[in-house]
Amino acid sequence: MTELNKRQATASEEALWRIFTVPEAPDSTLSIIEQNISQNLAGFLRESIVAVEKPLWQIERDFQAHQIPSEPKFVSDYAEQMMEKLVAHSVHTAAPSFIGHMTSALPYFVLPLSKMMVGLNQNLVKIETSKAFTPLERQVIGMMHHLVYGEADSFYKKWMHSANHSLGAFCSGGTIANITALWIARNRLLKAEGEFKGVAKEGLYRAMKHYGYEGLAILVSERGHYSLGKAADILGIGREFLIPVKTDANNKVQSAEMRRISRELNEKNIKVMAIVGVAGTTETGNVDPLNDLADLAAELGCHFHVDAAWGGATLLSEKYRHLLSGIERADSVTIDAHKQMYVPMGAGMVVFKHPSSAHAIEHHAEYILRKGSKDLGSQTLEGSRPGMAMLVHACLQVIGRQGYEILINRSLDKARYFASLIQEHSEFELITEPELCLLTYRYVPAEVQRAMALASAEKRQKFNELLNGLTKFIQKTQREEGRSFVSRTRLKPERYQRQDTVVFRVVLANPLTTDQILLDVLEEQQQVAALDKEFLPKLLQLAKDSTA
Amino acid sequence: MTELNKRQATASEEALWRIFTVPEAPDSTLSIIEQNISQNLAGFLRESIVAVEKPLWQIERDFQAHQIPSEPKFVSDYAEQMMEKLVAHSVHTAAPSFIGHMTSALPYFVLPLSKMMVGLNQNLVKIETSKAFTPLERQVIGMMHHLVYGEADSFYKKWMHSANHSLGAFCSGGTIANITALWIARNRLLKAEGEFKGVAKEGLYRAMKHYGYEGLAILVSERGHYSLGKAADILGIGREFLIPVKTDANNKVQSAEMRRISRELNEKNIKVMAIVGVAGTTETGNVDPLNDLADLAAELGCHFHVDAAWGGATLLSEKYRHLLSGIERADSVTIDAHKQMYVPMGAGMVVFKHPSSAHAIEHHAEYILRKGSKDLGSQTLEGSRPGMAMLVHACLQVIGRQGYEILINRSLDKARYFASLIQEHSEFELITEPELCLLTYRYVPAEVQRAMALASAEKRQKFNELLNGLTKFIQKTQREEGRSFVSRTRLKPERYQRQDTVVFRVVLANPLTTDQILLDVLEEQQQVAALDKEFLPKLLQLAKDSTA
Structure with missing residues (x-):
């Protein structure tokens, strides 16, 4: 290395160290943008996002390079460029006149709390990298469980922080939540029996041979969310065995029709693995007759899941929660906090009626997620995850039941x-x-x-x-x-x-x-x-x- | 409603509106915490996280309530409480003397950018709720693809923004990335043929009967990550068919042993669905002989996946990328940006050698994720997702190849x-x-x-x-x-x-x-x-x- 090269290397190394050690100056471009967001988010969004739509192919031109740039870039230059090319052409999901999406305005306090979450950079997969975030997440799940099922105090005392149990799973979104629920349903149905070690260990093909079924089916309203199709695919059930059932004039599934189909399937030796009730269809916002579906699930001896990803927040209203009556009979319920609970994107949840439900998908590695540890990762589909539960926790505390009401x-x-x-x-x-x-x-x-x-x-x-x-x-x-x-x-x-x-x-x-x-x-x-x-x-x- | 009740209702409603409309005052508790984080993150973490460990059962006492509190709480009170009960008992993952985790210090600029991301609250599942974030994410995936496979310019010009193709998937983490890769492997192996409509539609039981296999297997080093066990379970392969193969004295899988096992499986009519190479084992940091594994995968005609969740970032070094030689022959590669790429938690990625790989898991809903749309959600396991790709984009630009080197x-x-x-x-x-x-x-x-x-x-x-x-x-x-x-x-x-x-x-x-x-x-x-x-x-x- 020549002397000049060495000096340059040192200079660029120093610049690099600075991004880890020297905070953004208060008058830097990025700091000013940040202040604008912090002081007037609505104004920032209104002024920064251009109103007139630019065709997608034009936007794509700004994201055309496929090589990671060789030279480092100043943060300010990057921030300026992103304001013009990214922020300007994003979607104003929080605008009060943008009433077409499920995202809405956010409370201000989630902004600094998000920064705290990112700065702490905990990993919720195991207690070793999350400490107090683990009990916090368990509490959030416990509160959501109580919102749905309303079990007695003793129930939560016993199970909420129990190492080998879980009242639910925090997920990146409703899709993972729905898949988790149906994964549990499949594994509980095709459990170990006699010589057979269960579907989790031996796989679906042997499970079907052991139990002698010709197929498994999931019954759901024709208005069910497309994530259920993904679940049927990934779990090996097959998309054709996610059976769409007709709805009535009010877009509610016809439970009589579902019963008729379940009989037909039974005659074909196809086992109904789960019934999914929809509590707030994506397109029309209607709630299935959950009590009727719970009855049918009990008759069939199958798992009853409710996809309340969007509508579940209605349970927070004493006035309207009766609209979801019967949800407390579900074996599992999906609720997204990033929809009607005013939490930013990335906060899905599924709660389980039975604290041992997740045993069906439990997994241990030899040296982490040990049996008896309180590592959340042993009963979730995802592995490493951020501390998003903190933002749900904050909204539940700051807004409270009265606020949500x-x-x-x-x-x-x-x-x-x-x-x-x-x-x-x-x-x-x-x-x-x-x-x-x-x-x-x-x-x-x-x-x-x-x-x-x-x-x-x-x-x-x-x-x-x-x-x-x-x-x-x-x-x-x-x-x-x-x-x-x-x-x-x-x-x-x-x-x-x-x-x-x-x-x-x-x-x-x-x-x-x-x-x-x-x-x-x-x-x-x-x-x-x-x-x-x-x-x-x-x-x-x-x-x-x-x-x- | 009495006059008094009405006035109270109005007062609490007004308080509620304020959290959506009035920014945190600069001298509020939360603002001060935020300033501390922004101005001296390392100092904030050092001073806020207590050094002496508190037993978990004591921490749990602070997260014991299972009822969502009735009364709203002032943000400042909440923030104070969280500093004491949550932050104080979290893990200082960024401390330079904490060298036991895969998380590290974060560059300062990701903090304000995270706030921007949360404030914009885009949803990457569809272009309608993400606009420019969709091309940005495609570019990030394209850059990572180029880092692994180094295809020609024309390749990226053709595929990077192509509506019906994807060069990879952005995920919440490496587990979802690995599952996505193996889901694709399974569905490509058990594809439609003649009357058989493919495993995605007809399910695994019919697929196995159609193809006449007695089982499917995934071969991986005994040092493989536990997420692969989850993949084997959820995909219906069975954990027992994730076959751990012995490693040599350097913790690298013995490819000769893997070949021997694959022959044994073949004799039992168990089809090897995928070989997984590990590029950076979690416990010892070693890289499997990827070229040998690629050879074997070619021999067997099976999918070759590389789990480089942790080690993949090494490709950013010209000096050391040879250690991962052979990775460019993989059909799919997992890389987590939240490990060695200095991005906060929640940034997993999987890249696909072939732009049409994800067709095997493609899904469309009738009115969103339409065919021909550029909605990212049609080829991902997850549904609604935040714009985390922005933070990877920022690190790639600001740090650049030279910085990562x-x-x-x-x-x-x-x-x-x-x-x-x-x-x-x-x-x-x-x-x-x-x-x-x-x-x-x-x-x-x-x-x-x-x-x-x-x-x-x-x-x-x-x-x-x-x-x-x-x-x-x-x-x-x-x-x-x-x-x-x-x-x-x-x-x-x-x-x-x-x-x-x-x-x-x-x-x-x-x-x-x-x-x-x-x-x-x-x-x-x-x-x-x-x-x-x-x-x-x-x-x-x-x-x-x-x-x-």
Whole structure:
């Protein structure tokens, strides 16, 4: 090495050491960005995220390089670049007028707490790298368990911190939570018996031969979340054995139909491994008849799982928790704290009715996750994990039951208010009523509504197709304009003869969404509709011809 | 509602709104904590985490309540409480003298960036809730792919942003990454053929019947990570079909033995589904002979996965990447950025040699993750996920190849230096040499070493048992004293006749660990050893008797 090279090496080494030892200066670009976030998150998001949409292919051009850059970069340069290329083209999920997603505004205190979590950088897989974070996570799971099952004090005293038991698992999200629950269901069903050492050890093929089944099945509403398909695939059940069961006019699974299917399967020697109830469907927000499903699961002697990833937070409301009645009979329940519990992304949970459920998936390594240790990693699907439970803990403590009561009730009441606005409005049609805080609707000019009411089935179909085009146009234009956002989905409502019907989908969980914003959204949609040159004129013409 | 109740409701509602709308005051408890973290993270951790260990049962008393508190709590009260009950009893994973974990110091800039990530609260499952974060994540995966496979520019131009392909998957951690890789291996092996629609659709039982196998197997070193057992379980392969293969004196898997086992399995009609190479074993840090394993995988026509969760970062060093030679022949590779890449917890990745690998696990929902969309969620195990890729992106840009070259080389060189210190020291024994930056050793008084050299096999066993007790005592006492930390594990070294041997385990990835700290660790261990009243006297007596 030449003297010059050596000096350069030393200089760059020193620069490198600085990023580990010297804090960001208070007047650095990144510090200023951080202050903006800390002092006015909503303002930061509003001002930093560009309103007008840039096509994806243009955004991709900024993320085209495939080689890790050779030269280090100054943090300030990087921060500036990211503001322009990343933040500007991200999604304002917290905006009170963006009522199409399940994410909402966040309480301010989660920001500094997140930094604390990252700075502490604990690893929850084992107590050796998490210490107090392990009992904290067990407490969070215990509280969620109590929210669902409400067992006696003695129950929690006995099990919450018991080394070889768990009341649930903290997960990165609802998908892992659902898979964990169904993994347990599979392993409990195909347990060791006689010479057979159980599916966990011997695998599914031998398990099926031992038990003499021709197949396993999972029954769920046709509105079940797609993560259940992943579970059926990864667990070796097969996607075709995740059986979608028809829903009624209110998007609730028909339990009689489920019973009929279970009999059919039984005749084919296909064992129903689990029934999944949905407590808040992703698209319409409806809750399955959980008590009926619990009855059926008991009849069939199978696992009963409830996917309440989104709707589970409703249990925090004394006023509305009856909507999820029967959930306490489930063997396992998924709840995502990053949906209606106001926690940032990455906080899924599954709770188990029985503290020994997770024994079915328990695993030990020879020298970590030892039997009798309190390492959380021995009963979870994931391994190394961050201390996200801390943010759920914080929200539960700072907001409290009283706070959640107000927040959840406000959301559900607001959805009912918005539904009434839509119903009273001559130019809109409510498609699904809000059972929780999710509803769907569409824009239909009054004269079209009148014409449709009188039209033949054939003609109604024609109307519907044009309305689908118009709904898509409105949703897309509104999103691109960037002032407000509703999502859209496609339903087959019974009262429209199960025709494909494109609808606006609205989730009202953001506490900052005001009544005025809801009025404005409808107002904007009407204005946008008037801009459509393709579907609207045809619709009006068709209406005119029909009533002529 | 009485007037008073109404007024109270309004007051508590207002308090609630404030947490969403009013930032933490600069002089609030939480803000002050945050400033401390931002200005002096190492100091904050040093001062906030109590050095002396508190028994777990005492910590648990602070996390005993199982009911979500009814009353909301002031953020400042909560923050104070958490400092005392949580932070004080967490683990100082970033301390330069804590060289027993795979976590290390973090660069300062990840702290404000984490806050930005949380504040933006994007959801990477679909482009609609992530926008520019999706191309960013694809770029990070592309860069890691290039690091492993080094394909031509045209390859990345074609595939990196291709809607229906993926060069890898970003995961919460290495466990999910390994499971994803083996899920793909299983589904590719048991693919659709003729009437059979593939394991994903029809399940494992029908797949096995269709292909006529009696079982599936995964071959891996006996030093393989326990996450592979989870993978074998959840995928329905069975833990008994994850076959541990003997390692040589250097803790590298014996590929000849693996070949022999694969022949035996073949005779039993058990199909080898995948071979897993370990690039950096958790306990000894050794790398399997990857080229030999690639040859064998090619012979057997099976998937070749490399678990480089910990060691993969070594590829960032031009000087040392040859140690992982053959990794570029793997079908899939796991690398955790939260280990040696200086990213906070929660950043696992798996890269795929073939851009269409993930087709085997692809899934679409009817209205999201549509075919042709760029939604990342259609080819990942997880669903909703945070924008953690941003922190990997930042580290790759800010540290750059040159920076990582220095960091990685320093770690490996430091491990070699520490090994030489141990070897030269008359009272210590190096058990495994550092191939990457992990080594194991133990304390053995010089006279005991001399006596052992001359002792019979039986007597050596007696020595060894006493040494195991002493090693545990030293490690435990050192941890409880809180000045420094090494971990411990149990090996069966060939040169000790494969007797159970308890050892100190050290990972030298923290750039702030100085040579002096390493000297101090040995010094402290010697001092602690002298405090032992149980094993040390017996050892010395035994040595005396032996040489008498």
